[in-house]
Amino acid sequence: MKFGKKPVSVMLAAVLTASSLYAAPVQFVQTAEAAEGKTVHPSLQAFDQKVIARINEDRMLEDVRYLTETIGPRVTGTEAEQQAADFIRERLESYGYTVETQEFSIPDKMIGDLHTSNQQEILITIPSGSGSTPEEGITAELFDAGLGRTSDFTEDAAGKIALISRGDFTFAEKVTNAIAAGAAGVLIYNNVDLPAPMNPSIGGPYDIPVGSITKAGGEALLQDALAKNKTVTLNVKRFENAKSQNIIATKQPNKGEDTDIVHISAHFDSVPFAPGASDNASGTAVALELARVLKSYPTDKELRFAFVGAEEIGLVGSEYYVSQLSENEIERSIANFNMDMVGTSWEKATAIYMNTLDGQPNLVSETALATAERIGTVSELVLYQRGSSDHVSFHDAGIPAVNFIRREPGTASLEPYYHTPLDTIEHISAERLKEAGDLVGASVYSLIRK
Template identity: 40%
Template sequence: MKMILMSAALAGSIIWGSSAVQVNGIQSHSISEMAPLFDEEHAYETIHELSEVIGPRETGTEKEKEAASYISKRIQDEGLAVRFQPFHVKTYYSGSVMAGDHEYPIRSADKSAVENEERVEGEVLDGGYGLNLDEKEAKGKIAVLREGKISVSQKLKNAQAAGAKAVIIYNSKTKPLAIRPVKPKHIKVPAAGMKKEDGEALLKEKQAVIQFKNYRNRTSQNIIGTRKAQHTKHPDILYVTAHYDTVKDAPGADDNASGTSAVLEMIEQSKHLPKNKEIRFIFFGAEELWSAGSSYYVSTLTSDEIKHSRANFNADMIATDWKDASQMYITTPDGKKNASVNYAVNAAQRAQLKAPRLTQLGYSDHVSFYEAGIPSANWIWLSPDTQEPGPWYHTEKDNIAHISKERLNEAGQLLLSAVQEANMD
């Protein structure tokens, strides 16, 4: 759900929520000598190769495999051994809602709630934010809920307890909402997400039919390059990650050749860092299918690996040129600071870089690490007013023409500095 060698960085303020704290002593616009430099021109070339030469990289397609081979070669060229981790995506859920004369697409149904292709018909209930659903009103109906105020998981729990037949949650923004409960095993009611205008239109209808669809038996792969630590048998572990797949027909320049390019650049720069910690550079397949790649990878970690995991840095959509996406965000699933966020804050101060803003975002591959108890954060450019990523998100217009080298540089430099900060801790 993201460069000529950088010779200057913007000094700025560290911002949490709506408050800002000025970084003391930041006067110079030059990067601290201890901060490695991010090569945005080389990263831009990577984005071009993935989005324009290879093109759309939908899970399970030959183009996704071609991208995996390209990434693997790049890792090997930097002297790291590569491990492919194939995994099987049994089902992926999508579908639509029919109401009156209109058909509305839904983002994706949560796989724990819809095991088969399923048709759900019922009366539409305006459930508000899902705070207090009455069983007398909700039982047997399709509860249409607004995003916000409480978590998606709590909305689904409330609707389930009230006996709703299915749940549609529509976003407060124009993009479709991804429905991904933090603890999906506790949710059994069929659920799907919808974009704002579709949800508002659906509330004007009395009856609706939801057709859940699934796509079966797709195979994808994660690509893993590991820089080993020295002088320790049980090193602390850092994870620097991005997904390389796309939705159907989208070139995926920003989502997420941009993040992929940044992680590849960090592999090159990692040779200059002391080998204090083990750094795992991971490129996930099937992020667009409910973060299936990262979910599978994290499920294979041993308890000892999780114990020694210090932070996950995930780059997803870090180079859009959409003018309204003027704020670089670090996002966490709960909206709270953690070790990964703190490394970014310290890096911004130390390297005199413009600091990001912290906000809550419950989709992308950082969620898989969060659910395993590993401090994680996602890096993304969003509009500070709407927190939207841009009008070409998940469309054929997500191409190289809409990539900003300046934003790629700013995000990549800070991400690189944060990883360095964590490695030195």
């Protein structure tokens, strides 16, 4: 595939550090074509408008609403994730696509719940390495073990659930000390205020159940259940032989075989407790809208929509999707446009970051920059070195890939609602959904159109 660069005046920020975790000093580069001041051919803008004019922000917003409010948190391997997959498949079929479902296994994990004696639920995560409980759970009094030092335990800890604060030394040592004291279970609460429980690394496996709760949850238990000698019920079980799935829709070119392939991808799962409006109902909704719009136009390249599961547990869905591509399909794949967290309304997320694993420009980023110049994209586009989303799986297979994601320029910070129960539709911008759809949609169409 030959790519002719179009005039671009958008500034390109390229991260020149090997680290993919933090922002670094950047270098601003302007393409030669932009420097020459060439004009955009009117026919290119007309092609852009064929896509842009049909992208509907209200439809995308309603899809975000359905995924987050009707379905809710879509944790990998759960019924809710399956419901989201069914929703996506049915929508794509309604557009006339032949849809493939790729089912794959996911690692076993621990799940659980925690309730007070008056049936108040406390948010809890169960770290890998925790033991299980009987089917009915364990009901016991709490023991205030402070930071979980050996000296913090007394004989009274035996048979009780140890309530331990984060801090000073490792989670594994805290759990080991609780077991030595005869505790029936362990609850570790945070020492900083966060909306959702952390996921501590505790080592193990252990024979007793271990859970993580928020600072607010721990303090509430100290003030109520422990102070009044009430009991709590902790239930932990292993989630085994679970499955997730990818939903794939393909638009074949009007003529020819073995043509180039362009992939559009987005993950539809979320983390526990998070409705996942931004992460990643937003990317899913935009991809669904692009599937609707692009279905009707003649193309001379193959277009594949990959809605992937199990992103939040380590890019499992996209890795599986790419692993199922033949050598010929990989060779024909020229681009991956991945969308993750593109619709946040957080006022500081004024830039669309184009994350590449190596921090270098590629066909996808260059196409997006050219498109942004033509269509007048309001947000700054920033090229950035970063993994942590499904574009990694495509990059590792040698396919040019970019993750489009909104961040705060300069700091590269994500919205404060990220991976929390506050990731709701109230923090989604219909205008930014539209902006992402226009940018990615027009970019993709410029590559595949007949």
